Amino acid sequence: MAGDERALVKKEGGNRRERREKEKKGKASGVDNTFRRTWDKDEYTEKAEARDKAEQDEEESALDAKRRKRLERDPLHQGIIVERAQLKQRDFSLDLTSRLGKSQVITNTTPLNQQAGYYCSVCDCILRDSASYLDHINGKYHNRALGMTMRVERSTAEQVRDRLSQHKEKKYESEQIDFVPDGFDRRVLEQQEEEERLREHRRERKREKRKGAQEEEEEYGADPDMAMAMGFTGFGGGR
Ligand SMILES: [Zn+2]
Structure with a gap:
């Protein structure tokens, strides 16, 4: 049995050799579609290099576009000004919370200034x-x-002194709301505050009166009903 098997293997081996020889002949004659495919490495290397280069070019152009837009916004580069001014303090207060906690539907066509987040109208x-x-x-x-540049004006000692005294005075002034939301008039808000203060004052006075009446009661050791019955009502209780 074992001997037969060996003979079989030998026979197969012979067949394989024959096949390989046939393949060699096939290659020589032209197309070889009987074995693994072969690749033209040079051609594909060339293709890969070309693709890498194209991608790189695209990236650079995006960066260039950004730079170009930046220059278009810059008044110095546009020739509108001859020199950049020094950095100045902002003269308005920022509104960071007006859209806080609000829900909004955003689609692909929503304009940039209506999208979620903070929109800068200067830089779009x-x-x-x-x-x-x-x-x-x-x-x-x-x-x-x-x-403006990022450089700030150098302050003199006089300016620093002025500013310090200004802050000192400011400390004693009444606190003001530094931000008034859209659609509100500062005067209206102030009036509302004033009314609230008056109401609070009135409430306070009432409370004091009541307290005073109670103290009187304790002092004289008589409740109002008893006092009424005894004929003296006027203790300034105001009732
Ligand atoms: Zn901006």
Whole structure:
């Protein structure tokens, strides 16, 4: 049995050799579709290189576009100003919370300034959170678009003294709301506050009166009904 098997293997081996010889002949004659496919490595290397290069070019052009837009916003580069001004303090207060906690439907066609987050109308861009918004509006490119450098004017000792005394005075002034939401008049708000203060004052006075009456009661050791019965009502209780 074992001997027969060996003979069989030998026979197969012979067949394989014959087949390989046939394949060699096939290759020589032209197309070889009887074995694994072969690849033209040079051609595909060339293709891969071309694709890499195209991708790189695309990336660079996106960066260039960003740079170009930045320059278009810059008044110095547009020739509108001859020199950038020094950095100035913001003369308005920021509204970071007006859209807090609101829901909104956003589609692909929603304009940038109505999308979620903080929109910068100067640079026509959207920032997704307040921290990055603050970074942006305090940043170099935003301030350049406003015609300012990041350098600040050097203050004199006199200016510093003035500012300190100003803050000292401010401390004693009444606190003001530094931000008034849209659609509200500051005067209306102030009036409302004044009314609230008056109401609180009246309430306070009432409470004091009541307290005073109670104390009187304790002092004289008589409740009002008893006092009435005894004929003296006027203890300034105001009832
Ligand atoms: Zn900006």
